[in-house]
Amino acid sequence: MPQSIYHPFKVEQFLSEMEHGVTYNFSESGVHPMSLQGLVDLAEIDMDRLMKTMIDYPQVNGKQALRDKIAACYPGATADGVMITVGATEANTLVVATLLEPGDNIVCFRPTYEQLSGNARNRGNEVRWVNLIEEEDWAIDATALEQAVDDKTRIIHVVNPNNPTGRVLSVQDRRRIIAAAARVGAWIVADEVYAGTEREGDVETASFWGSYDRVLIVNSMSKAYGLPGLRLGWLLGPEDVIAQSWRRHEYASIAASMLSMELADHALAEPARSKLKARARRLIRTGFDVLTEELARHQGVFDVVPPQASAMSFVRFNLPVTSEEFSMRLLREKDLLVIPGSNFGVEGHFRFSSALPEGHLRAGLARLNALTLEILEGR
Numbered sequence: 123m124p125q126s127i128y129h130p131f132k133v134e135q136f137l138s139e140m141e142h143g144v145t146y147n148f149s150e151s152g153v154h155p156m157s158l159q160g161l162v163d164l165a166e167i168d169m170d171r172l173m174k175t176m177i178d179y180p181q182v183n184g185k186q187a188l189r190d191k192i193a194a195c196y197p198g199a200t201a202d203g204v205m206i207t208v209g210a211t212e213a214n215t216l217v218v219a220t221l222l223e224p225g226d227n228i229v230c231f232r233p234t235y236e237q238l239s240g241n242a243r244n245r246g247n248e249v250r251w252v253n254l255i256e257e258e259d260w261a262i263d264a265t266a267l268e269q270a271v272d273d274k275t276r277i278i279h280v281v282n283p284n285n286p287t288g289r290v291l292s293v294q295d296r297r298r299i300i301a302a303a304a305r306v307g308a309w310i311v312a313d314e315v316y317a318g319t320e321r322e323g324d325v326e327t328a329s330f331w332g333s334y335d336r337v338l339i340v341n342s343m344s345k346a347y348g349l350p351g352l353r354l355g356w357l358l359g360p361e362d363v364i365a366q367s368w369r370r371h372e373y374a375s376i377a378a379s380m381l382s383m384e385l386a387d388h389a390l391a392e393p394a395r396s397k398l399k400a401r402a403r404r405l406i407r408t409g410f411d412v413l414t415e416e417l418a419r420h421q422g423v424f425d426v427v428p429p430q431a432s433a434m435s436f437v438r439f440n441l442p443v444t445s446e447e448f449s450m451r452l453l454r455e456k457d458l459l460v461i462p463g464s465n466f467g468v469e470g471h472f473r474f475s476s477a478l479p480e481g482h483l484r485a486g487l488a489r490l491n492a493l494t495l496e497i498l499e500g501r
């Protein structure tokens with residue numbers, strides 16, 4: 123066996139090892155998922171037709187009607203510039219496999235969802251981190267960005283809105299990223315899975331598509347649509363790059379599932395599409411209000427930059443424990459799961475997902491508050 127260092131995907135390893143069987147699971151990043159029956163009702167799916175779906179290999183790059191619908195959401199995009207993948211996860215993996223050559227570096231922001239960067243590190247490419255600044259509402263460190271990008275930079279990776287902060291890039295930060303990429307001819311890979319989950323207002327986070335010629339967009343049904351179990355995502359970009367990714371897709375998975383493509387096609391047809399997003403926003407808004415109300419019970423302990431989008435809050439805490447100790451005590455003593463900030467490279471925080479049914483959320487938060495009190499009392 124070759125002796126190489128493998129970097130596991132810390133957040134997903136933590137989730138896959140811990141989340142099953144826990145009663146109060148506040149560790150997920152999406153909204154409370156829909157049931158199949160819920161989707162059938164909401165999208166008024168004709169069950170007789172659905173039942174006649176052949177469980178065959180689907181079109182490998184994705185069902186034509188589905189790719190048409192997705193392309194229509196991005197001005198100037200073509201269906202051949204869209205590939206359907208097994209979640210955004212596969213799209214991120216294919217991007218790295220398609221674009222990176224030995225010696226290339228990629229520039230990423232921290233804290234973020236470290237899937238693309240982890241894949242790059244495991245291929246031996248250098249990852250350069252640029253911090254997001256909490257005191258400035260998670261704005262990017264513009265000087266660090268300038269210093270990080272050089273002529274070996276092949277990708278600048280953005281997650282917008284971001285996981286775990288829920289921050290939407292300001293117009294100024296977007297311009298800085300585009301200017302930095304243009305300076306060296308790098309690609310901007312924009313993971314936009316949280317677009318549509320805005321907490322205030324109904325204006326959807328603007329896509330990077332169309333803002334620069336070297337842009338690849340990653341998106342999926344998992345977050346704004348509340349359908350993570352479909353395991354269906356997409357990669358959008360110039361047709362030649364998508365064709366190269368398709369060759370990697372044949373190795374990675376051949377295709378996403380036939381049934382998932384059918385269901386996604388229904389979910390993305392209006393009015394189902396708008397209804398699903400409205401449902402996500404409702405859950406996100408109520409959930410965040412409940413979270414802040416409950417955390418305010420302890421003065422000076424918790425603080426959070428309000429997320430502009432997503433079901434997640436990256437909560438800062440002032441307690442004499444590490445983020446890992448706090449989350450492991452919550453799990454063992456209170457049957458409740460949150461993700462420690464250390465999994466995102468940031469101590470003194472935890473990621474909490476609150477877009478869940480209110481009764482369940484309040485019951486779980488009462489447990490979190492009980493442990494907080496115990497720690498404050500030295501227990």
Ligand SMILES: Cc1ncc(COP(=O)(O)O)c(C=O)c1O
Binds near residue numbers: 209212342
């Ligand atoms: C930013 C980001 N990208 C991609 C994914 C994976 O999404 P999918 O379920 O579509 O594979 C996640 C999941 O948490 C995420 O937060």
